[in-house]
Structures are given as structure tokens and as C-alpha cells.
Amino acid sequence: MEILISYLTRRQKGGVSRRTEERSAEALHFGRSANAEVYLADPRIRFEHAVVHQRPGGLFIEVEKHSDVRVNGQPTSNRSVIVGDVIGIGPFDVTLVEPPEGKDIAIEVELVRPLGDDYGQLAARSTVRLEDYGLSRRRWSWAGITGILIFFLVFPLLYFNQHTESTADKTVGARFDAVWDSGPVSSPHQFISDQCNICHEKPFIQVMDSACLSCHAPITQHFDLARAELAVIPQFSNLPATTCNDCHREHNGGKSLSISTESFCTDCHAGIEKSLANTSVKNAGRFDQTHPQFRPNIVSDPASRMFTRVSLDDPAALTEKSGLKFPHDAHLKKDGVRGPNGKETLQCGSCHNLTRGAANFDPIGMEGDCERCHQLVFDPRRPDRTLPHGQANNAQMLIREFYSDYGLRGGINDVQEPATAATRRRPGEQAPVTTQRQSDPRAWADQQAQRVADMSFGKTMCGNCHEVSSGEGKGPLNWSVVPAVVNKAWLPRGRFDHSAHSDMLKCDSCHAAQNSKQASDVLLPKIAVCQNCHGGENASNKVQSTCITCHDFHLPGTPRMGNTKAWRKHTDGDAALRDTQTPVAGQK
Ligand code: HEC
Ligand code: HEC
Ligand code: HEC
Ligand code: HEC
Ligand code: HEC
Ligand code: HEC
Ligand code: HEC
Ligand code: HEC
Ligand code: HEC
Ligand code: HEC
Secondary structure, X not given: XXXXXXXXXXXXXXXXXXXXXXXXXXXXXXXXXXXXXXXXXXXXXXXXXXXXXXEOOEEEEEEOOOOOEEEOOEEOOOEEEOOOOEEEEOOEEEEEEOOOOOOOXXXXXXXXXXXXXHHHHHHHHOOOOHHHHOOOHHHHHHHHHHHHHHHHHHHHHHHHHHOOOOOOOOOOOOOHHHHHOOOOOOHHHHXXXXXXXXXXXXXXXXXXXXXXXXXXXOOEOOOOHHHOOHHHOHHHOOHHHOOHHHHEOOOOOOXXXXXXXXXXXXXXXXXXXXXXXXXXXXXXXXXOOOOOOOOOEEEEEOOOOEEEEOOOOXXXXXXXXXXXXXXXXXXXXXXXXXXXXXXXXXXXXXXXXXXOOOOOOOOOOHHHHHOOOOOOEOOOOOOOOEOOOOOHHHHHHHHHHHHHHHHHHOOOOOOOOOOOXXXXXXXXXXXXXXXXXXXXXXXXXXXXXXXXXXXXXXXXXXXXXEOEEOOOOOOOOOOEEOOOOOOOOOOOOOOOOHHHOOOOOOHXXXXXXXXXXXXXXXXXXXXXXXXXXXXXXXXXXXXXXXXXXXXXXXXXXXXXXXXXXXXXXXXXXXXOHHHHOOOOOOOO
16 A cells, blocks of 8 residues: 655644655554554554554554554554544554545654653543542642741731830740741840841841941941942952942851951952052052061151151161150160159050050150159259140240249349359248349340240250250240150051050060160061961961951041942942042041
8 A cells, every 4th residue: 555654743933844755565554663664763662563454444453462552532452543533652643634646545643742741641541639638739739828928927027017116025936027037146236136127127128238337337438439440350340339248247157247258358459459550558468478568657747747658678768757756775774764763664564554455555645654754844943843745835935924923023043143152042032132133124034034945945855855946036935846746556557456465475576665766766566577476367377367357348538338329320420429538537
């Protein structure tokens, strides 16, 4: 018989592709055998699955024993078939179609149940249903969802709405919003751990910067983002839009609340010029390897209170011009110095006081630290009278008044006259009035005042400790003092805590004060001293120190955080941001 076979393949988009074959044979064999006229490549098909013969009465199908064949959906063994019948052979559907001229039989073959569909077929043919046993998946799903909604959404919401103001109720179980708990709150925030709504201001909305800033109001940026070309560092190109949460992970177990890895900082600081072209900041990496030498802030001009940063590796430029004169060595002599009550040996702590709990020493003060030995007595015969410290004008006014008073009223010897028995004053006695003083008391007083001022300012007192000038040509009593600017923090961008080190180290392992002859010496330790003990974050034989061991991130003098709108505007080219910036806090 003459056979026309069309293999149909459905494409994903819905079209059908057709491949036709023509055969002539005794009968039409279906199977996996190579001899079969219709070769069906599928493991579910038998070698010889079924045969269609042409008999006098028409077409007849013979099914191999136990083979899966259905005619129009009905399982079958042997029977006759006609044009229009669909013969299911395993996963294939074979449709008998009207044969064209010259053909005895025409079929279309299509794979309709690809492999992997077995379970579906089995399930479809199974008569056992979960519903029959009360196990309806749908019903259980609904019950589950309703339970979850009630216990984990409705109850917590009701609870939340009733307790938005405060909760003193700490009993677990009664607190339905505890089911949303995602782990303990960090230890610094433990005190609000039962008031979730302080941070989670609105349900279903991420914690916002404003919640953090309600307590941490003054938090600033790290640097003035408006100055930087952030786009060049891909991982920070979005820095203006970062939120507190990006760097501070809450509910993070015992881990630090802040990002603390070295790499977070060195991504920028290993090549700082990439994020800020015209910066003077040096590149910095792991502390004991590529961290730069310290550059303390030192007074370079006391009159205008100017500070300059000078590297400790640049001894020539390392001269602090604080306006003060002070020899450490003269005061630290082993055999002591003269004090009001005889010789005493001074320790560092005689002048430098560490207020309990403070990281740094209090600044030196003339009154507290020096005056008991360096009294501002201007007339040796009146040791009870001292000049006020700190204001050159007031001191000169006092001197002038002091001598005018005596010029008019008497009471003290003319120091120019040799002291005789007759003129030496005894306690409680009025001094005899000299001839000059009688004839022109005002001129005498002026002359005395100038002489004593010249002496006190120029030599014995102020000039000992200060840079002074006599104001020559500007009239009498015109001495002035270059104001002393006592530095408060030489390394303000780093952190150093004396009390954390004072048990381990003597002062002179870091400060060579013993041999310092002048106040202009900078007595700070170089970085190598710290590197003896401090290593990088993974150091094995040193104190493990990451960047934030010694540095703050939110640097003072930079614009405030939480103003992301303004930054975004700026990055779009709006220059208004600069106006919102707080001025850089200079050291005054
Ligand atoms: C100090 C502020 C703070 C407190 C207090 C706080 N959280 Fe959070 N919580 C956060 C932050 C920040 C996140 C992470 C950002 C976010 O997903 O909103 C967070 C995330 C969560 C998340 C995960 C949300 C998510 O999107 O992944 C849950 C749940 C959560 N908190 C529940 C609680 C519960 C319950 C309490 C009270 C017991 C609580 N929190 C108290 C700050 C806080
Ligand atoms: C109710 C006020 C309050 C809120 C709201 C608050 N904090 Fe705090 N935070 C504190 C207090 C208090 C400390 C502890 C300060 C201390 O120990 O000196 C602290 C400490 C910190 C610290 C320093 C942690 C440390 O290891 O020293 C960080 C970082 C911090 N908070 C970030 C945040 C962030 C981010 C948010 C917003 C999700 C936030 N805070 C919300 C009060 C608050
Ligand atoms: C997005 C890049 C970036 C990241 C991340 C970064 N910095 Fe900075 N840092 C800068 C820029 C830019 C400056 C400002 C330089 C200037 O003002 O000239 C700066 C300034 C500083 C300064 C002040 C330097 C000086 O001498 O004035 C210190 C200290 C510092 N960063 C330390 C850190 C530490 C520690 C970290 C990690 C916790 C860190 N930085 C993370 C870019 C970054
Ligand atoms: C008689 C008081 C006095 C004693 C004692 C004294 N100092 Fe000072 N020290 C000063 C004064 C005044 C200054 C400020 C002058 C200056 O800027 O150098 C100063 C400044 C310093 C500074 C910072 C100055 C710089 O430029 O680095 C250090 C560090 C210091 N002293 C260490 C010591 C140590 C260590 C000792 C003990 C061995 C000591 N001092 C003993 C009075 C004293
Ligand atoms: C215990 C007493 C004592 C204290 C306290 C003291 N000094 Fe002196 N100071 C002396 C003595 C004594 C001398 C003279 C030492 C010498 O010439 O060898 C002296 C010398 C000086 C000199 C040098 C004067 C010169 O003629 O060269 C200066 C400057 C000075 N002191 C400043 C200070 C300052 C500033 C303080 C406070 C921070 C201070 N002293 C605290 C006792 C003291
Ligand atoms: C024994 C040293 C010593 C003598 C003497 C001395 N001073 Fe000072 N003076 C200091 C020190 C130390 C400071 C800085 C600490 C302070 O302000 O107490 C200072 C600070 C000053 C300041 C700056 C105050 C400020 O707040 O900016 C003036 C001005 C001043 N002295 C004037 C004088 C005058 C005027 C005299 C003379 C009558 C004088 N001093 C004598 C040690 C001395
Ligand atoms: C053991 C303490 C310590 C560690 C750890 C440390 N630094 Fe520093 N760093 C300092 C001190 C102190 C200064 C000097 C501060 C100053 O000049 O005011 C400094 C200065 C700097 C400067 C300014 C450099 C300049 O002169 O221009 C930068 C930037 C810096 N550090 C970044 C880092 C980075 C990034 C890390 C981590 C890889 C780090 N530091 C680790 C103590 C430390
Ligand atoms: C491990 C080294 C180290 C040791 C030990 C040490 N210091 Fe310092 N000291 C420093 C550093 C670093 C600074 C600069 C801190 C700053 O300006 O930020 C400093 C600053 C100072 C200052 C200037 C004022 C201040 O606190 O900033 C004085 C005064 C001082 N030290 C005195 C002492 C005395 C006194 C001792 C002994 C009890 C001592 N130091 C021990 C490292 C040390
Ligand atoms: C003799 C070893 C030694 C030297 C030198 C030394 N440190 Fe330390 N430092 C330590 C030890 C130990 C700790 C405590 C570590 C701890 O508590 O986990 C510490 C702690 C610190 C801390 C953290 C303090 C805190 O608040 O907990 C800083 C910041 C620091 N050092 C800075 C410095 C600087 C800057 C220098 C150099 C001027 C320096 N150290 C020199 C041993 C040293
Ligand atoms: C780009 C990362 C980053 C962002 C964004 C950030 N911080 Fe920080 N913050 C840090 C790092 C790193 C530290 C730890 C170093 C230190 O102690 O300053 C820190 C420290 C802190 C501290 C403790 C030290 C301090 O200065 O008081 C507080 C509080 C804090 N951040 C609050 C905030 C708040 C609030 C926001 C959001 C407005 C915020 N931070 C955004 C990185 C960030």
C-alpha cells in the first residue's frame, strides 16, 4: 500500500512545522524498530508497538500485547479504524486523514506528551484524590494563609497601633510585634530594644535616616561630597544616596554596628587623588605598612592663630611658634628647681594634668602651673601686689595707677634714691617724701611706671615667657605681648587615648621632653613608635587595629548627613549645596 506520513512539530510561538515522507509497504508498523515505517523515538514506545493493515473491510489496527494504544481516547487492543480517528500510541497522537490521489493511507504523527509528563499522566489516570481523605490542598492553603495573616499581621498591627506611644509591657508573648523580631538590637541601642517604633516609624517602610537623626542630629558627612569626583570609584558613585543603614547594620548579632573593615576605607584612601583631585591628604593603607607619617597641626603664626600641618619627617620645618618660651629641660633637672618653698623635683604631672577619664591632657595654664614659682611681682618692696596676667594693657594701667597713687600720697621709697636708714620703710610706715616727688609728682610717677614696665615686660616677667615688643615711638607704656596660643590637639584627625597607654609606657618613650630646650620643639612620637605595637586589622603579633580604631568617619566641619536631597541636586549640577555647608571648624 502507498503511505503518506506527516510528522508535525509545534513551535513555541504556536506555528506548526511539517515534515512528510512517502512509503510503500505491506503494512504500516509503528515502533522503535529501525524497520518500522513510522519510527517513534521514545523510551515509552515498544520495539514493535502496533501495526495497521489494509483489509477488505477497511483499515485495521493490531496492538502488540501490553502496549499502550488508545483510539479516540479509548484503550484498545485490536479493532478497525477509519479516517478521522486519532490513535494514541504512547505519547504520540496519530491522526488518520483523507489520503490524497494515489495514496492508500495518510497519517499525521505528533508528539503530544513529551517525556517528563509521566507523573501528570499517572496522576490524571489515578482515581485516588486528596480531597477524598479531607486533605484538600486548597482548603489547607487557605487555612494556613488566614492563620499567618491573623497571627503575624493583624495581631501585631493591632498591638502596634495600641502601643505607638510607649510600652512598659515587656512580657514576651503579650508582645505581638515580637514576631517580627529579626534578632536582638545592637548593644548601644539596647535601651530602646523594646520600643521598635522609635526606629521603625511607619509599618512596612524601611527605617529612615530621619529616625536615626532624631537622636544623632549632629552626624556629618565624611568629606564635602560636593568637592569630589565620585563617579570614578564605581562602588562609591552612589555615595550621596547612601543611608545610615548601608553602613550601620542593626539586628546584626554581636557584630559591630559600624562597617569596620580596612578595605572600606582603603578603597578610597589607597589612591585618594582618584576621588578628590586636588587634595593634600596623603595616601594611606594598612597601619604598619603604608600608612603615612603623622603630620601634626602646629602653630605657625600666633598673632593670626594660624596652624600648619608639618610632617614629623621634616625636622627643618617642625618649629612650633606658639608665642611661648619654655625650656622643659630647665624645669626637669634631676636635682630639682627653686620653688617658693625651696628646691623641688618636678614630674610631668606637676604641670600636665590628665582629667579623670579624659584622653588628652588639659592645656597648660599660667595661673595653675607656673605662677606659684613665677609670680608677677613688679616691685620687690610690695611682694603682695602682683600684675594681672593675660592682658598687657591692664597690667600697664595697674603699674601707672600704682605709682601715681604713691606719687601723690607717698608711701613708698623712690627706688632711684639709695636706701638709707632714714628712707627705708618699715611695715605700716609712710615713706618720707623726696624732693623730686614733692616738686613734680606726676612726672615722677610716669618715669617710675615706664621704668618698672620696661623691666617687667622686657626682662623679668612677661618677656621671660613671651615674645614682647615695647611699641617704640608710640608713646609711653606701649608694651605688647604676642598672644600665646597653646595647642590643644596636635593630631586632631587621629584618636589617641593617654589613659589606654599610661599603664604600659613611660611618658619619655613617646615624648623627648627631658632634653627639650625650647617651646618650639615638637615633642610628638613618630608613627614608628605606634607601629611597634599596632598592626593592621589581621595582624598576628601586634595589636589588631583597623582604621576606625584610630579614626572617626563622620569628620567635623563637613556638611550634615541625611540631606541626601541636597546632594542629589548638587550632583545634577545645582551649586546651591555649598551654601548649606557648615564652615570648617578651624582650631581656635
Ligand atoms: C535602633 C533602631 C532599631 C530598633 C530599636 C529596632 N530596629 Fe528593626 N531594623 C532597624 C534597621 C536599621 C533595620 C534594617 C533596615 C530596614 O530593613 O528597614 C531593621 C530591620 C528590621 C527587620 C527586617 C526588615 C527587613 O526589611 O529586612 C525586622 C523584621 C525588624 N527590624 C524588626 C524589629 C523589631 C520587632 C524591633 C523591636 C523589638 C526592632 N526591629 C527594633 C532598626 C531598628
Ligand atoms: C533613641 C535615640 C537613638 C536612636 C533613634 C538611634 N540611636 Fe544610635 N545611639 C544612641 C545612643 C544613646 C548610643 C550610645 C552612645 C554611646 O554609647 O556613647 C547610640 C550609638 C550609636 C552608634 C555608635 C555605636 C558604637 O559602637 O559606639 C551608632 C553607629 C549609631 N548609634 C547609629 C544609629 C543608627 C544608624 C540609627 C538609626 C537606625 C540610630 N543610631 C538610632 C541613640 C539612638
Ligand atoms: C568615598 C571615598 C572615601 C571613603 C570610603 C573613606 N574616605 Fe576618608 N576621605 C576621603 C576624602 C575625599 C577625604 C577628604 C580629603 C580632603 O579634604 O582633602 C577624606 C578624608 C579623610 C581623613 C582626613 C584626612 C586629613 O588629613 O584631613 C581621614 C583621617 C580619613 N578620611 C579616614 C578615613 C577612614 C578611617 C575611612 C574608613 C572608615 C575613610 N576615610 C573612608 C574619601 C574617603
Ligand atoms: C613646669 C611645667 C612642665 C613640666 C614639669 C612638663 N611640661 Fe610639658 N609642657 C609645659 C608647657 C608650658 C608646654 C607648652 C609649651 C609648648 O607648646 O611646647 C608643654 C608642652 C608639652 C608637650 C606638647 C608640646 C609639643 O610641642 O609637642 C608635651 C608632649 C609635653 N609637654 C610633655 C611633657 C613630659 C613628657 C613631661 C615630663 C617628662 C613634661 N612635659 C613636663 C610645661 C611642663
Ligand atoms: C617649681 C617652680 C617652677 C614652676 C612650677 C615653673 N617654673 Fe619656670 N622656672 C623655675 C626656675 C627656678 C627657673 C630658673 C631655672 C634656671 O635658670 O635654671 C625657671 C625658668 C623658666 C624659664 C626660663 C627663664 C630664663 O630666664 O631663661 C621660663 C621661660 C619658665 N621658667 C617658664 C615657666 C612656665 C611657662 C611655667 C608653667 C608652665 C613654669 N616656668 C613653671 C621654676 C618654676
Ligand atoms: C612664667 C611664664 C609667664 C609669664 C611670666 C607671663 N606669662 Fe603670659 N602666659 C603664660 C602661659 C603659659 C600662657 C598660656 C596659658 C594661659 O593662658 O594661661 C600665657 C598666656 C598669656 C596671654 C594670652 C592669653 C589668652 O587667653 O590668649 C597673654 C596676653 C599673656 N600671657 C600676657 C602676659 C603678660 C602681659 C605678662 C606679664 C605681665 C605675662 N603674660 C607673663 C606664661 C607666662
Ligand atoms: C594606631 C592608630 C591608627 C590606625 C590604625 C590608622 N591610623 Fe590613620 N592616622 C593616625 C594618626 C594619629 C594620624 C594623624 C592625624 C592627624 O594628622 O591629625 C593619621 C592620619 C591619617 C590620614 C591623614 C594622612 C595625611 O597626613 O594626609 C589618613 C588619610 C589616614 N590616617 C587614614 C587611615 C586609614 C585608611 C587607616 C586604615 C587602613 C588608618 N588611617 C589607620 C592613626 C591611625
Ligand atoms: C604611646 C605614646 C605616648 C605616651 C606613652 C604618652 N603620650 Fe603624650 N601624646 C602622645 C600623642 C600621640 C599625643 C598627641 C595627641 C593629640 O594631639 O591628638 C600626645 C600628646 C601629649 C600632650 C599634649 C596635650 C595633649 O594631650 O594632646 C601632653 C602634654 C602629653 N602628651 C603628655 C604626656 C605625658 C605627661 C605622658 C606620661 C604620663 C604621656 N604624654 C605619655 C603619645 C604618648
Ligand atoms: C607598647 C605598645 C603600644 C604602643 C607603643 C602604642 N599602643 Fe596604642 N594600644 C596598645 C594596646 C595594648 C591597646 C589596647 C588595645 C585594646 O584595649 O584592645 C592600645 C589601644 C590604642 C587605641 C584604642 C584606645 C581605645 O580607646 O580603646 C588607640 C586609638 C591607640 N592605641 C593609638 C595609638 C597611637 C596613635 C600610638 C602611637 C602614638 C600608640 N597607640 C602606641 C598598645 C600600644
Ligand atoms: C558610608 C558609610 C556611613 C554612612 C552612610 C553613615 N555612617 Fe555612621 N559611621 C560610619 C563608620 C565607618 C563609623 C565608625 C567610625 C567612627 O567611630 O566614627 C561611623 C560612626 C557612627 C557613629 C558613632 C561615632 C560618632 O561619630 O558618634 C554614629 C552615631 C553614626 N555613625 C551615625 C550615623 C547616622 C545617624 C548616619 C545616617 C545619617 C550614618 N552614621 C551614616 C560610616 C557611615
